[in-house]
Amino acid sequence: MTHINVLDPGASPLDFYGFELRRHREAAGLTQRxxxxILNYTGSLVGQIETARKLPTQEFSERADAALETGGLLSRLIALVMRSQLPAWFREVAELEARATEISTFQMGMVHGLLQTPGYVRAVLGALDHSDLDDRTAVRLARQRIFERAERLVFWMVLSEAALHQEIGDPETMRGQLAHLASFEKNPRINVQVLPFSAGAHAGSQGSFNVYRFTNDPSIVYTEGYGIGHPTADPDTIKDCSLRYDHLQAAALSLKDSAELIRRVMEDRYGEQVA
Incomplete structure (x- = not known):
């Protein structure tokens, strides 16, 4: 157990967060309890966060900022804290997501993490490992805050129809996930197209991939395997994957037809009755 008196703020973003929380709390003359x-949390939780034994949440940070008059410090730190908790091999991807102005992704087997619901995330991450599931779920969901930034991201996802039928979690989880996808139908910055079974052989048969585009930097293609990611800025790879993506979009259903298919699968397969 880390002792509060020897907490090193330079050890990690989580340690720095805990150090700053403690410093501001003591400056305000408050005990952890x-x-x-004041925050409607236990004093024990405050202590665990101060000693880097528990991840803070966005809600906790916002409440603490208001109570301690930190000027939003903790809320600004939370993104760094969450990113630092990602697997080491994935942190570069999170950086790409945070900097990109446009992301184009093709997904064969499951919904992309940036559009996953909490229940779907828990089912995916808990398939083989239930340890620290709450924290790991919060870390993945925190990536979705990139949609709230001032320079708004444009996100395109071509999703294989197979992902609509692959039951991840229970039927209720899938209903929630598919309803979430259908809700983006009229959102010009988050676009979901379904590649139907009827498309047959297609340009994405070699696997899922992402293309990240930036304002001033070269585009990057990202693919991944078990426990490892493969980002590359190789011009030939970028050209090849961009062409593949164009063909995938051409073979996919329109945004409107995709939303209709998603709702139909949600109703027929997972028992949701849509008016």
Whole structure:
């Protein structure tokens, strides 16, 4: 157990967050229990966050900022904290997501993490490992805050119809996930197209991939395997994957037809009755 008196703020973003929380709490003359009462959390939780034994949440950070008058410090730190908790091999991808102005992704087997619901995330991450599932779920969901930034991201996803039928979690989880996807039908910045079974052989048969585009930097293609990611800025790879993506979009259903198919599968396969 890390002792609060030897917490090193330079050890990690989580340690720095805990150090700053403690510093501001003590400057306000509050005990952990008193701050917990103000925030509607337990004093024990405050202590665990201060000693880097528990991940803070966005809600906790916002409440603490208001109570301690930090000027939004903790809310700004939370993105760094969450990113630092990602698997080491995936942190570069999170950086790409945070900087990209446009992301184009083709997904064969499951919904992309940036559009996953909490229940779907828990089912995916808990398939083989239930340890720290709450924290790991919060870390993945925190990536979705990139949609809230001032320079708004344009996101395109071509999703194989197979992903609509692959039951991840239970039927209720899938209903929630498919309803979430259908809700983007009229959102010009988050676009979901379904590649139907009827498309047959297609340009994405070699696997899922992402293309990240930036304002001033070269585009990057990202693919991944088991526990490893493969980002590349090789011009030939970028050209090849961009062409593949164009063909996938051409073979996919329109945004409107995709939303209709998603709702139909949601109703027929997972028992949701849509008016």
């Amino acid at each position: 008193q701050l917990g009462d």
